[in-house]
Amino acid sequence: MQAFEYAKPATLKEAFGLLGAQWGEADLLAGGTDLLSLMKDYIHKPKRVVSLTGVKELKGIKSSSDGLHIGAMVTLEELLGNAQVRKEYLSLVQAARGVTSPQIRAMGTVGGDLCQRPRCWYFRNGFGLLAREGDGKELVPNGENRYHAILGNSGPAKFVSASSLGPALIALGAKLTIASGSGNRNVDADKFFLTPNDPASREVDLKPNEILTEIVVPPAAGTKNATYEVRQKEALDWPLATASVALKTSGSTVSSAKVVLGHVAPTPWNSAEAAQALVGKPLNESTAKAAAEAALAGATPLSQNRYKIQLAKVAVKRALLAAAGKA
Amino acid sequence: MPSKYDWPAAEKRSLIGKRINRLDGLAKSTGRAKYSYDTNRPGGLTAKLLTSPYAHARVTKIDTGEAERLAGVRAIRVMSPVGTEVQWQGYEIAAVAADTEEIARDAVRKIQVEYEVLPHLVKEEDLSKAGNRTKPSGENTQGNPDQGFSQADVIHEGFYGANVITHCCLEPHGQVAEWDGDNCTVYASTQAVGSIGRELGKVLAADPATANVKPSNVRVITQYMGGGFGSKFSPDRWGIVCAQLARQAGKPVKLMLDRDQELLMAGARPSHFAKVKVGAKKDGTLVAWESESWTTGGMSGAGAAPIPYVIEIPNRKTRNIAVSTNTGPARAWRAPNHPQAAVLTMCPLTDLAAKLNMDPLELFLKNVSLSPRGDVYRAELLKAAELMDWKAKYHAPGKGGNGYLKRGVGLSIHTWGGRGHDSECRLIINPDGSVQAQLGSQDLGTGTRTVIGIVAAETLGLPLSGVQVQIGDSNYPPSGGSGGSTTVGGVSASTRRASVKALDKLLEAVAPGMGTTADKLVAVDGRIQVQGDPSKSLTWKAACAKLGTKAISETGRQPARDEGNLGDSGVGGAQMAEVEVDTETGIVTMRKMVAVQDCGLIIDLKTAESQCYGACIMGIGSALYEEKIYDQQTGRMLNADMEFYKLGGIGDVGEIVVHMMTRDYDQRGVIGLGEPPVISPPAAISNAVFNALGVRIPTIPITPDKVLAALEKGGMA
Numbered sequence A: 001m002q003a004f005e006y007a008k009p010a011t012l013k014e015a016f017g018l019l020g021a022q023w024g025e026a027d028l029l030a031g032g033t034d035l036l037s038l039m040k041d042y043i044h045k046p047k048r049v050v051s052l053t054g055v056k057e058l059k060g061i062k063s064s065s066d067g068l069h070i071g072a073m074v075t076l077e078e079l080l081g082n083a084q085v086r087k088e089y090l091s092l093v094q095a096a097r098g099v100t101s102p103q104i105r106a107m108g109t110v111g112g113d114l115c116q117r118p119r120c121w122y123f124r125n126g127f128g129l130l131a132r133e134g135d136g137k138e139l140v141p142n143g144e145n146r147y148h149a150i151l152g153n154s155g156p157a158k159f160v161s162a163s164s165l166g167p168a169l170i171a172l173g174a175k176l177t178i179a180s181g182s183g184n185r186n187v188d189a190d191k192f193f194l195t196p197n198d199p200a201s202r203e204v205d206l207k208p209n210e211i212l213t214e215i216v217v218p219p220a221a222g223t224k225n226a227t228y229e230v231r232q233k234e235a236l237d238w239p240l241a242t243a244s245v246a247l248k249t250s251g252s253t254v255s256s257a258k259v260v261l262g263h264v265a266p267t268p269w270n271s272a273e274a275a276q277a278l279v280g281k282p283l284n285e286s287t288a289k290a291a292a293e294a295a296l297a298g299a300t301p302l303s304q305n306r307y308k309i310q311l312a313k314v315a316v317k318r319a320l321l322a323a324a325g326k327a
Numbered sequence B: 001m002p003s004k005y006d007w008p009a010a011e012k013r014s015l016i017g018k019r020i021n022r023l024d025g026l027a028k029s030t031g032r033a034k035y036s037y038d039t040n041r042p043g044g045l046t047a048k049l050l051t052s053p054y055a056h057a058r059v060t061k062i063d064t065g066e067a068e069r070l071a072g073v074r075a076i077r078v079m080s081p082v083g084t085e086v087q088w089q090g091y092e093i094a095a096v097a098a099d100t101e102e103i104a105r106d107a108v109r110k111i112q113v114e115y116e117v118l119p120h121l122v123k124e125e126d127l128s129k130a131g132n133r134t135k136p137s138g139e140n141t142q143g144n145p146d147q148g149f150s151q152a153d154v155i156h157e158g159f160y161g162a163n164v165i166t167h168c169c170l171e172p173h174g175q176v177a178e179w180d181g182d183n184c185t186v187y188a189s190t191q192a193v194g195s196i197g198r199e200l201g202k203v204l205a206a207d208p209a210t211a212n213v214k215p216s217n218v219r220v221i222t223q224y225m226g227g228g229f230g231s232k233f234s235p236d237r238w239g240i241v242c243a244q245l246a247r248q249a250g251k252p253v254k255l256m257l258d259r260d261q262e263l264l265m266a267g268a269r270p271s272h273f274a275k276v277k278v279g280a281k282k283d284g285t286l287v288a289w290e291s292e293s294w295t296t297g298g299m300s301g302a303g304a305a306p307i308p309y310v311i312e313i314p315n316r317k318t319r320n321i322a323v324s325t326n327t328g329p330a331r332a333w334r335a336p337n338h339p340q341a342a343v344l345t346m347c348p349l350t351d352l353a354a355k356l357n358m359d360p361l362e363l364f365l366k367n368v369s370l371s372p373r374g375d376v377y378r379a380e381l382l383k384a385a386e387l388m389d390w391k392a393k394y395h396a397p398g399k400g401g402n403g404y405l406k407r408g409v410g411l412s413i414h415t416w417g418g419r420g421h422d423s424e425c426r427l428i429i430n431p432d433g434s435v436q437a438q439l440g441s442q443d444l445g446t447g448t449r450t451v452i453g454i455v456a457a458e459t460l461g462l463p464l465s466g467v468q469v470q471i472g473d474s475n476y477p478p479s480g481g482s483g484g485s486t487t488v489g490g491v492s493a494s495t496r497r498a499s500v501k502a503l504d505k506l507l508e509a510v511a512p513g514m515g516t517t518a519d520k521l522v523a524v525d526g527r528i529q530v531q532g533d534p535s536k537s538l539t540w541k542a543a544c545a546k547l548g549t550k551a552i553s554e555t556g557r558q559p560a561r562d563e564g565n566l567g568d569s570g571v572g573g574a575q576m577a578e579v580e581v582d583t584e585t586g587i588v589t590m591r592k593m594v595a596v597q598d599c600g601l602i603i604d605l606k607t608a609e610s611q612c613y614g615a616c617i618m619g620i621g622s623a624l625y626e627e628k629i630y631d632q633q634t635g636r637m638l639n640a641d642m643e644f645y646k647l648g649g650i651g652d653v654g655e656i657v658v659h660m661m662t663r664d665y666d667q668r669g670v671i672g673l674g675e676p677p678v679i680s681p682p683a684a685i686s687n688a689v690f691n692a693l694g695v696r697i698p699t700i701p702i703t704p705d706k707v708l709a710a711l712e713k714g715g716m717a
């Protein structure tokens, strides 16, 4: 990796002063499980690395009336170890467990999971976020795109969002707190993920001088939720498709639904169509299937990844049935 | 003719054939074992390589000036001067040795190289796109294929294949080189302690900077090594440059490949694809075979899968085409060409059985007589069937259950040679009772050290702890490289002979004092005693003390005419796999693998079984996950990492049941085992998936996209 200056502030305030105005000046270091790989591959070459490990404000999980406040520096293991999370937010538990490496779960943080960069292998091999050759030719459409996006891929971004927690948090209606020297702002988890149109922008709504500080998950209040991952192997592996769902029911019918797919689009994919297909209906195998069909109706596969449509449908169906306790 | 060197009879063995823990297990599991990668010499430098980002290019300019000026840089070597035609991504361009790894990496990036980019080919599965990169590579006809097919009642035709994979050695290639005058010591991660030093020495002698170096000046040390699988037999360009950098800098230099370099250039298993046609009589008797195959081994040669494999179908015609691609060159991969041959043979035979409405087990039992060891295969197949509960689990293809999860079973058989290589063992018995067995051999993790200890201890009537095994150093007597599963046969024989000879010497020395002659004495339970009369005995220590000041040092050799027949060549094995396929996702889950294997006389049952477990795990990886994924647009390998170059973990391999054929096989002596059990898994697993689904996934790895595509094509999705 390129040599850099290392800073370890003790407070957020101190941290803000160390961040840059442009991407590339400074990078935040949380667990480092992604950042270090990016730096070793010279994809990120920050002049300064600002570690958040000393910032106490970013740690811990607190319960309050407006929901569960998860500090950005909470590790995936800590998240899994929290009794309330385990009791009420099955979808988060299943998403975090999907990171099947104990080492990565011990180091990796919730904030880092949401802000991690795409794993697109063209990006990681130095062809830029939008995977282009020197002459500007897009590499993904005629290249190796078996793991790329099948939804939301009409623009130049063809990678998939890597975060598994993102879809779960969106389905649960979480809000993110983003702080900078000039104050805090709140963003719906659903609005946090962006599809970039130029290689210099980011996939999340963050400016170079901002820090994601907290994730607030509203009270579960009986919301049935689950995540299902389609993954090829048990050992550490990226899911081929995931779905996180959250359902409210009245009697035996679904009164509201959220269905959010992961690893199928440049952002987590919140499918209003799937939700619509469920509301007012009982949840069973056939309505779950119908929701899955609705979620993928608009899919636009690339040359090698049509199979992911089927996998995403299965993820939606199985997540719904799991949430309803029918799997 | 019986000989005193012969292996002891079954009832007399105290160690041989038992389950014995490996001697270095504790050192390895506690991290005390030092691999080449762990070797840090005082004042040592770290070297890093600059490699080509292009698959095919000509070097037009190299400027090392800026790198040389970087503080901490001690030596730079250009490995591919201007004009060099680079034939694959990862090809070595230059190397830098510096005070730290960080400086070396920075310096590598400061070397400016310009290339003229040339056209490349990096994919070969679709032969129609290979253009002028193909050339015939072997054609063979036996019997009369046309006539054979005309006699067939059923003919099956299909396409099958295995893609290029890599070795994925846990410890990458590399070494530490240290000079003392004109002597160079190399701590190398190698499978050939005895030969890479000489090879390296020859290259150095041809270099003006090291012209005084004789091949014998290079000493190689490998105490522990983290896997080679056939890819670590050469000093390699990085080994040569490492020694040169060390010489130039006047300091020890460590150069280990990075993981991406390891995957890119340090070893690939050739692909092999084939269109196969095979015919049988109604009763399953195989009568004819025809195949058109193609393969790539990168730019340097190609694979040559021996097909049809094991079963020598009487009328057959094979034609093979080699495709040269701009990808990292092929190296021997554990049982070179055989896993591919098993896929290209056992899969079509299983499909043919389906056409015949036959259980493939029946088809194989019927035809194994067409192999050189029909009876062995019959016994092994029946044993495997029993352990798999094949009769209960087998069903017609596609009848694997009514739900979306379908189960299936499949089988494959394999063969290998494994005759012991040339080996010399020096066995030393010291007056203090200590014993050393010295061989210039190496333990790749296969248990070589332990096997040598067992043979020596057994022969000398000592516990295993009574023998110090000294290997992994080219200063010890020469023993062959560990390839072709030849090590266990070689070192067991030489150690046995050396031990018998040394013991003879000891018995001669103590016999007079015991009032008897050497031929009446035996060594058992740590004592030297008169045969049949335990009351007349000496402890081992007391016996050795009689040597006075002079140690016994005896050499045993393999081969050695007139010194017993201690080994053989040729083994068989049968494997069965049980899988569960999720037909909604195309994901294949391993349920069970049964590996039945013969390898003659087994020295250590535990490390032998361990080879089979490891082989099954490795084979499962290649069947389901592994693939070198290249992008034809850029010529780059996109998954030169351990993230998308996928390997299975403990949760992915299912239950593995190993059964070693023993007793009746002992008389053949010791035969190699490292490679054969890795041959069958992909074929057996592919056949199990076929049994579950009723459709064939033509190529390995069997990934979800292929499974779903095959189900769709078969009208089942």
Ligand SMILES: Cc1cc2nc3c(=O)[nH]c(=O)nc-3n(C[C@H](O)[C@H](O)[C@H](O)COP(=O)(O)OP(=O)(O)OC[C@H]3O[C@@H](n4cnc5c(N)ncnc54)[C@H](O)[C@@H]3O)c2cc1C
Pocket (backbone or CB within 6 Å): A027, A028, A029, A030, A031, A032, A033, A034, A035, A036, A052, A072, A073, A098, A099, A100, A104, A107, A108, A109, A110, A111, A112, A113, A114, A115, A116, A117, A162, A163, A164, A165, A206, A210, A211, A212, A213, A236, A237, A238, A239, B643
């Ligand atoms: C083989 C493999 C498989 C994996 N599988 C999965 C999976 O299935 N699902 C999944 O979700 N993840 C998966 N991961 C990714 C893993 O979960 C992430 O690497 C981890 O969560 C990142 O957290 P971190 O704290 O280490 O982040 P870091 O590496 O420290 O940071 C990652 C990025 O986020 C930025 N960042 C970190 N914290 C903040 C903050 N508070 N505010 C603003 N920016 C911040 C950093 O600057 C950096 O750009 C996998 C990783 C590997 C290697």
